[in-house]
Amino acid sequence: MERDGDPEEQASCSKSPSLSESLDSQESDKDASTDQSEDEMDSTSANTARHMNVKLKGDAYCECYKKGLDKSCKCGEDDTYFEWRWDDGTKSAASFVKDDMREVMFHIDYSCGTAAVRGTLPLKNEQYYWEIKMTTPVYGTDMMVGVCTEHIDLNKCRHMFCSMIGQDSESWGLSYTGMRQHRSIKEQYSSKFGQGSIIGIHLDMWHGTLSFYKNRRPLGVAYTGLHGKILYPIVSSTAARSGMKVIRSCSFQTSLQFMCCQVLRKVIPNHLDVLKVINLPPGFKNFLENNVSWLLQPCPPHIPPRDKGLKRKPKKRTNDGSVQADDMAGPSNCKQMLLK
Numbered sequence: 001m002e003r004d005g006d007p008e009e010q011a012s013c014s015k016s017p018s019l020s021e022s023l024d025s026q027e028s029d030k031d032a033s034t035d036q037s038e039d040e041m042d043s044t045s046a047n048t049a050r051h052m053n054v055k056l057k058g059d060a061y062c063e064c065y066k067k068g069l070d071k072s073c074k075c076g077e078d079d080t081y082f083e084w085r086w087d088d089g090t091k092s093a094a095s096f097v098k099d100d101m102r103e104v105m106f107h108i109d110y111s112c113g114t115a116a117v118r119g120t121l122p123l124k125n126e127q128y129y130w131e132i133k134m135t136t137p138v139y140g141t142d143m144m145v146g147v148c149t150e151h152i153d154l155n156k157c158r159h160m161f162c163s164m165i166g167q168d169s170e171s172w173g174l175s176y177t178g179m180r181q182h183r184s185i186k187e188q189y190s191s192k193f194g195q196g197s198i199i200g201i202h203l204d205m206w207h208g209t210l211s212f213y214k215n216r217r218p219l220g221v222a223y224t225g226l227h228g229k230i231l232y233p234i235v236s237s238t239a240a241r242s243g244m245k246v247i248r249s250c251s252f253q254t255s256l257q258f259m260c261c262q263v264l265r266k267v268i269p270n271h272l273d274v275l276k277v278i279n280l281p282p283g284f285k286n287f288l289e290n291n292v293s294w295l296l297q298p299c300p301p302h303i304p305p306r307d308k309g310l311k312r313k314p315k316k317r318t319n320d321g322s323v324q325a326d327d328m329a330g331p332s333n334c335k336q337m338l339l340k
């Protein structure tokens with residue numbers, strides 16, 4: 001039986017996992033917490049880790065988690081207005097929503113499968129940006145973020161440990177192992193993330209693209225071709241006592257001005273502040289500063305996982321037509337989102 005929590009906290013589950021999962025779990029059911037940084041752990045290690053119940057504590061947005069201050073950490077949680085929260089009405093079993101409906105706790109006692117919850121707001125035509133903070137250790141078969149259509153059954157994997165988001169054509173997901181998944185096709189996309197990581201998701205329904213951010217650094221476009229769909233934010237987890245919190249959820253209209261800013265962000269090196277590089281009339285500069293500084297601010301370059309002789313993630317274009325663009329930037333502060 002695969003275990004997705006502290007071994008001492010597991011209770012018997014009603015359904016046996018698949019043979020492969022059983023074999024995986026036989027490798028080890030050790031529950032060793034680690035504090036490895038992004039560069040200390042490659043994707044193979046991460047894949048091994050998820051079957052070893054290794055709790056990933058590296059890659060936090062702040063230092064609180066290293067100092068044992070994870071309970072009191074509020075870093076990055078500056079927003080006070082949220083356009084959507086987790087939907088208590090459609091959530092799967094083993095999901096518990098709290099803290100103003102923004103934090104979801106999965107498998108509060110023990111885990112017997114995969115739990116999932118989706119956001120309250122249907123995402124249709126605008127630009128959407130939200131951030132999920134990993135508030136507990138990240139481990140187990142999978143913990144994922146992404147988007148789904150209304151046709152996904154959030155309870156379908158309740159007795160199964162799996163990478164639920166992206167299993168079929170109704171969802172698009174990113175795993176904590178750094179693999180993205182759609183139609184059960186998994187591809188290396190980013191480095192892993194762990195407790196304290198802030199995962200940003202930018203859904204651009206004008207261009208039909210889905211991009212992710214880790215700790216407010218752009219990771220590039222993960223999926224294209226999402227035009228015309230009605231999507232919902234979704235997260236899933238197989239790990240006992242795991243939690244994820246929405247710390248930002250906002251939207252704004254797509255305008256020519258916004259698209260110009262996107263292009264500027266793309267052509268100007270990431271480490272530079274666009275507003276300082278471009279010479280603009282003071283009034284207009286102030287306007288942009290007050291409205292889209294979150295898009296134009298400097299973003300530290302994304303450092304890809306260190307190559308240790310492993311298969312590298314595909315560059316630029318993949319089988320499903322999605323593209324890699326490590327230099328693409330996106331929203332990181334929605335407070336001034338007043339383009340409407």
Ligand SMILES: [Zn+2]
Nearest residue numbers: 062064073075
């Ligand atoms: Zn903190």
